Amino acid sequence: MKLLILDRDGVINYDSDAYIKSVEEWIPLPGSIEAIAQLSKAGWTVAIATNQSGIARGYYDIATLDAMHARLRTLVAEQGGEVGLVVYCPHGPDEGCNCRKPKPGMLKTIAEYYKVPLAGLWFVGDSLGDLEAAKAVDSQPVLVKTGKGEKTQAKNLPVGTLIFDDLAAVAAELINN
Numbered sequence: 622m623k624l625l626i627l628d629r630d631g632v633i634n635y636d637s638d639a640y641i642k643s644v645e646e647w648i649p650l651p652g653s654i655e656a657i658a659q660l661s662k663a664g665w666t667v668a669i670a671t672n673q674s675g676i677a678r679g680y681y682d683i684a685t686l687d688a689m690h691a692r693l694r695t696l697v698a699e700q701g702g703e704v705g706l707v708v709y710c711p712h713g714p715d716e717g718c719n720c721r722k723p724k725p726g727m728l729k730t731i732a733e734y735y736k737v738p739l740a741g742l743w744f745v746g747d748s749l750g751d752l753e754a755a756k757a758v759d760s761q762p763v764l765v766k767t768g769k770g771e772k773t774q775a776k777n778l779p780v781g782t783l784i785f786d787d788l789a790a791v792a793a794e795l796i797n798n
């Protein structure tokens with residue numbers, strides 16, 4: 622099975638230091654919806670692993686978060702594709718959960734759900750925590766330069782991190798090679 626895991630904010634949609642607090646604030650990045658649809662139509666299962674500490678901080682609720690993800694699913698379906706499992710960490714940084722990236726808990730959940738090994742599995746993110754989560758379970762860290770990606774690129778990246786301009790470039794690489 623061809624499984625790809627994506628971070629959400631800064632990879633699929635624009636991110637904000639003020640958090641993405643409503644469906645109206647959830648705006649797809651150029652080409653991201655089409656990229657997910659093309660991957661899906663090419664036989665890839667596209668899952669999502671996203672930190673959503675805004676829940677713990679009281680900025681938005683689970684119903685709003687679900688509405689964002691329903692919007693994502695609708696947009697991808699309109700392009701003939703589909704979105705797989707979406708896993709989120711609703712906890713705050715100080716709660717010591719096992720799912721908040723850079724911990725790999727969400728990656729493990731997704732891999733177990735699809736019964737796919739984590740080794741070498743591509744995880745696409747814009748933050749260092751995304752890349753560290755991938756490295757922690759021997760998955761392939763993939764950085765995109767959207768969202769916080771350009772800032773992240775200046776940091777000390779895990780060895781072997783692959784770098785692409787955006788999700789569309791990641792999709793082109795996977796579909797054409």
Ligand SMILES: O=P(O)(O)OC[C@@H](O)[C@H]1O[C@@H](OP(=O)(O)O)[C@@H](O)[C@@H](O)[C@@H]1O
Nearest residue numbers: 628629630637638640641671672673674
């Ligand atoms: O990139 P993903 O994992 O999909 O989601 C990131 C968001 O949950 C938010 O994560 C926050 O980090 P803290 O959770 O406050 O450390 C900040 O970086 C926000 O700008 C960002 O919108």
Ligand SMILES: [Mg+2]
Nearest residue numbers: 628630631747
């Ligand atoms: Mg992100």
Ligand SMILES: [Zn+2]
Nearest residue numbers: 710712718720
């Ligand atoms: Zn958590």
